[in-house]
Amino acid sequence: MTRLYLKVFFTFWLITAMIIVATNVLVHWFDLAPDTKMHKTSYDKDYAPARRLLFQMVGSAINRNTEELIQDMRAMPGWSTQYFYIVDEQGEDLLDRPVPQGVQALIPELTSIKPYGRHIEGHQKIYGRYLSLNDGRKIKVITVSSTHDDPSEADIMWQLFISNIWPLLLVSILICGVACYFLARHFSRSVATLQKATKQIANGDLSVRVSPHFAGRRDEIASLGRDFDHMTERLEKAMLEQKRLIKDVSHELRSPLARLQVALGIAQQRSNGSVDKELDRIKKAADYLGDVISDILALPVHDNGGWELDDTLDLRALLETLMENYGAEARRKGVALVLESDLEEALVPTHGNMLVGVFENILRNALHYTDPATTVSLSLSADAAQKPDDPHYCVRVCDQGPGVPAESLSDIFQPFYRTDEDRNRESGGYGLGLAIAQRSVALHQGTIDAQNQPEGGLCVRVCLPAVSES
Numbered sequence: 446m447t448r449l450y451l452k453v454f455f456t457f458w459l460i461t462a463m464i465i466v467a468t469n470v471l472v473h474w475f476d477l478a479p480d481t482k483m484h485k486t487s488y489d490k491d492y493a494p495a496r497r498l499l500f501q502m503v504g505s506a507i508n509r510n511t512e513e514l515i516q517d518m519r520a521m522p523g524w525s526t527q528y529f530y531i532v533d534e535q536g537e538d539l540l541d542r543p544v545p546q547g548v549q550a551l552i553p554e555l556t557s558i559k560p561y562g563r564h565i566e567g568h569q570k571i572y573g574r575y576l577s578l579n580d581g582r583k584i585k586v587i588t589v590s591s592t593h594d595d596p597s598e599a600d601i602m603w604q605l606f607i608s609n610i611w612p613l614l615l616v617s618i619l620i621c622g623v624a625c626y627f628l629a630r631h632f633s634r635s636v637a638t639l640q641k642a643t644k645q646i647a648n649g650d651l652s653v654r655v656s657p658h659f660a661g662r663r664d665e666i667a668s669l670g671r672d673f674d675h676m677t678e679r680l681e682k683a684m685l686e687q688k689r690l691i692k693d694v695s696h697e698l699r700s701p702l703a704r705l706q707v708a709l710g711i712a713q714q715r716s717n718g719s720v721d722k723e724l725d726r727i728k729k730a731a732d733y734l735g736d737v738i739s740d741i742l743a744l745p746v747h748d749n750g751g752w753e754l755d756d757t758l759d760l761r762a763l764l765e766t767l768m769e770n771y772g773a774e775a776r777r778k779g780v781a782l783v784l785e786s787d788l789e790e791a792l793v794p795t796h797g798n799m800l801v802g803v804f805e806n807i808l809r810n811a812l813h814y815t816d817p818a819t820t821v822s823l824s825l826s827a828d829a830a831q832k833p834d835d836p837h838y839c840v841r842v843c844d845q846g847p848g849v850p851a852e853s854l855s856d857i858f859q860p861f862y863r864t865d866e867d868r869n870r871e872s873g874g875y876g877l878g879l880a881i882a883q884r885s886v887a888l889h890q891g892t893i894d895a896q897n898q899p900e901g902g903l904c905v906r907v908c909l910p911a912v913s914e915s
Contacts, residue, residue, distance in 0.1 A: 498529060532585050551564040551573045652681060655670045757794060792911060841906045848898070858895075
C-alpha cells in the first residue's frame with residue numbers, strides 16, 4: 446500500500462465525511478428543515494430549545510393516531526422524556542406520568558380558540574400546543590426547558606439531534622469510506638504501474654510496456670500509458686541501433702587497423718633507427734585504438750547476451766590466480782596484494798571466461814590508482830544479508846588511492862565515462878573497463894557497486910549468486 450494511495454484515500458474520505466457532518470449540523474443549527482420554516486420567521490431571544498422541540502413534536506404528531514403517538518414517545522431516549530408531556534382532554538399524561546405543577550398551570554390555557562401558549566415558572570420555560578390527531582382525539586403537547594438565567598440550561602434539540610443522527614452519520618461515513626477506498630485504489634494503482642515501469646527503465650530495462658494494464662480504458666491515464674509505451678519503444682530501438690552501429694563501426698575498423706599495424710612493423714624493420722621515436726608513437730596510438738575496439742566489441746548488445754550460464758567458476762581460485770598474475774606489476778609499484786577469506790571455495794555459475802575479465806578490470810584499476818607503497822586488499826565472503834535460500838558470494842577490491850567524487854560513484858560504470866581528473870589517455874584508461882564489468886555482472890544476475898573508504902581509496906564490490914545445490 447503506497448503513500449499516494451493512503452493520501453488519496455484519507456483525503457477523499459475526510460472531505461466527504463466533513464461535508465456529511467457539516468451539512469447535518471448546519472441544517473440543525475440554523476433550523477433549516479422544511480417543517481420548521483412554517484413555524485419560525487426569525488430568531489428572537491424567546492426561541493428557546495423547548496419551543497423548537499414543540500414545533501418538531503407537533504409537526505410529527507399531527508399525522509399520527511393515538512396509538513402511533515404513544516409508540517413514538519416510548520421509542521424516544523429515556524433521558525428525553527423529562528422535557529415533554531402529552532396530555533389528553535382530562536389532563537392525564539399519555540405515558541401515565543405525574544404532571545408537574547408548571548405544566549398543570551399551562552394546560553387550561555390551551556384550547557381550540559387559543560391553541561398556543563407559554564408559561565414561565567422559576568427557571569422553567571414551558572410551551573404548549575393544542576391539536577387534533579388524525580383519529581379525532583384532542584391532545585395538548587407541552588415541552589419544558591430551563592430559562593437562560595440558569596447556567597445548567599441544556600439544549601434538548603441538540604441532544605436529540607446527536608442521539609438520532611449519529612447512526613445515520615456513521616453509516617454514511619462508512620459508505621463514503623468504501624467508495625473512497627475503491628476510488629483511491631483506482632487512481633493510485635495506475636500511478637503505481639507507471640512508477641514501477643519508470644524504475645525499470647531507469648535500471649536499463651527498455652522492454653517494459655504498460656498499455657496492457659490499461660486495456661479497455663479510454664481516459665487520460667490510458668492515453669498516457671500508450672504514449673509511455675511509444676516512448677520506450679523508440680528508446681529501445683534507438684539504443685539497440687546505437688549499440689549495433691558502434692559494434693559494426695568497430696568491427697569495420699579492425700581490418701584497416703590490422704593492415705596499419707603490419708605496415709608499421711615493416712616500417713620499423715626498414716627504418717634503421719632513423720624514425721624509431723615517431724614509429725613508437727604511432728605504435729602506441731595503434732595499440733590504444735586496438736584496445737578500444739576490442740573492449741567495445743566485448744560490450745553485450747542484448748541484455749541476455751544470447752547465452753546461458755552453463756559453466757562453474759571458483760572465485761577464490763580466480764582471485765589467487767589474478768594475484769599471482771599481477772604480482773610483478775604490483776611489486777614494481779611497491780604495492781602489496783592481500784587476500785582475506787575464510788572460504789575454501791566459492792562456486793558461482795558463469796559462461797566462458799567472462800568473469801575473469803571482470804575481476805581483471807577491477808584489479809587493474811585498483812593497481813593503477815592506488816598510491817605507491819600501499820596495499821590493495823581483496824576479500825571474499827558469503828553475503829549474510831541475502832536470504833538463506835538465495836546465497837551470494839561477494840568480492841571486495843579496495844585500493845588506497847584518491848577515490849572517486851561521491852556524485853560520480855554510479856557514473857563510473859557508464860561507457861566512456863571518466864572523472865574530471867582522469868580525462869586523458871595518460872590516465873591509463875578510456876572508460877570501458879568498469880562498463881564491461883557492470884554489463885557482465887548483470888548478465889550473471891549479480892550486482893556491482895563502488896564506495897569510497899573513510900580513510901581514503903575506492904572499494905568496488907561484486908556480488909554473484911552461488912551455484913544452486915539442487
